[in-house]
Amino acid sequence: MEVAGEPIRVQSIAQEDRKVEVVPPEYIQPPENRPSKLGNMNATDHKIPMIDLGGDRDVKLLCEEIRRACTDWGAFHVANHGVPVPLLDEIRNVGSSFFEELPMAEKLRYSCDSNSPASEGYGSRMLVASDDAVLDWRDYFDHHTFPLSRRHLSRWPHFPPNYREVVAEYSDQMKLLAEKVLGLISTSLGLSSSFIEEAMGELYQNITISYYPICPQPELTLGLQSHSDMGFITLLIQDNVAGLQVSKDGEWVTVDPVSHAILVILGDQTEIITNGIYKSAQHRAITNANSARLSVATFHDPAKTMPVSPAFKPPRYRQVVYGDYVSSWYTKGPNGKRNIDALLI
Numbered sequence: 001m002e003v004a005g006e007p008i009r010v011q012s013i014a015q016e017d018r019k020v021e022v023v024p025p026e027y028i029q030p031p032e033n034r035p036s037k038l039g040n041m042n043a044t045d046h047k048i049p050m051i052d053l054g055g056d057r058d059v060k061l062l063c064e065e066i067r068r069a070c071t072d073w074g075a076f077h078v079a080n081h082g083v084p085v086p087l088l089d090e091i092r093n094v095g096s097s098f099f100e101e102l103p104m105a106e107k108l109r110y111s112c113d114s115n116s117p118a119s120e121g122y123g124s125r126m127l128v129a130s131d132d133a134v135l136d137w138r139d140y141f142d143h144h145t146f147p148l149s150r151r152h153l154s155r156w157p158h159f160p161p162n163y164r165e166v167v168a169e170y171s172d173q174m175k176l177l178a179e180k181v182l183g184l185i186s187t188s189l190g191l192s193s194s195f196i197e198e199a200m201g202e203l204y205q206n207i208t209i210s211y212y213p214i215c216p217q218p219e220l221t222l223g224l225q226s227h228s229d230m231g232f233i234t235l236l237i238q239d240n241v242a243g244l245q246v247s248k249d250g251e252w253v254t255v256d257p258v259s260h261a262i263l264v265i266l267g268d269q270t271e272i273i274t275n276g277i278y279k280s281a282q283h284r285a286i287t288n289a290n291s292a293r294l295s296v297a298t299f300h301d302p303a304k305t306m307p308v309s310p311a312f313k314p315p316r317y318r319q320v321v322y323g324d325y326v327s328s329w330y331t332k333g334p335n336g337k338r339n340i341d342a343l344l345i
């Protein structure tokens with residue numbers, strides 16, 4: 001089902017009546033970007049850290065763990081995070097019902113504006129900077145959730161019937177967790193616990209549910225090209241199909257799915273504000289030939305008008321107005337971490 005002027009959704013290439021045996025050329029990555037090895041590359045010393053936020057943990061010890069994880073990886077799992085675990089299953093379930101049970105024609109009623117990056121709705125080309133860029137093997141639904149003035153539930157799927165209620169509740173819970181984690185990150189650097197939250201100003205939150213259809217040639221494609229997230233922190237959950245990889249010491253490490261845990265990914269604004277003591281995590285998603293994969297990423301960003309600069313001296317990054325950073329990112333494309341590197345002094 002194709003609508004005139006509408007970019008084609010990956011799911012309609014991969015799964016419907018026109019199912020293909022080979023991927024169309026616009027999805028084929030140049031050799032240097034292809035996943036070299038499709039198995040799980042995790043060795044025990046190559047596992048994303050798991051940090052327990054529960055109970056009465058000694059804050060000093062907790063902050064030491066956070067500091068190590070942020071320094072070594074820029075990403076870590078949190079367990080006992082305070083978000084009800086059934087809610088994690090609910091959002092995965094409503095997401096997969098939308099992508100897998102709703103006919104394409106119905107899904108297309110929620111199409112995002114394909115001419116404007118990060119517009120709300122159902123799309124497939126969020127990170128595509130130019131017409132000749134290689135396409136991601138991914139469809140998604142992007143929701144604007146905070147500030148509340150951006151939250152229009154009427155623009156979100158009506159199916160399944162509890163979709164909107166679940167996403168709204170999930171958004172509220174993610175905001176609380178983001179504030180908690182940003183507080184710990186601030187404390188772990190000797191800053192006041194509210195430092196990053198105050199520097200961020202009004203919190204902007206978007207939730208992207210990504211759906212990666214089965215891919216006939218996973219060795220040639222990426223579900224999502226290598227990038228770092230633009231804002232402060234991303235809270236991500238995935239289903240039980242592995243596919244997310246984080247770059248560590250020049251190697252791609254697959255993040256094992258842990259159904260009750262939430263992955264914290266540091267974004268570029270955290271790298272700037274911490275003056276590079278903590279680095280944003282470069283990550284990507286690979287595809288596979290056996291199962292579709294779903295993830296839910298919740299982004300926490302400042303207002304577009306907000307200037308962000310290092311909290312430590314001498315500054316190693318130039319101050320940047322967040323909206324300018326976002327515009328340049330969407331113009332040039334993510335290309336690994338090139339955008340933040342351009343701010344280095």
Ligand SMILES: O=C(O)CCC(=O)C(=O)O
Nearest residue numbers: 208210238244285295297
């Ligand atoms: O699907 C994933 O695991 C990664 C999603 C992601 O990195 C993003 O949406 O920015």
Ligand SMILES: [Fe+2]
Nearest residue numbers: 227228229283
């Ligand atoms: Fe990301």
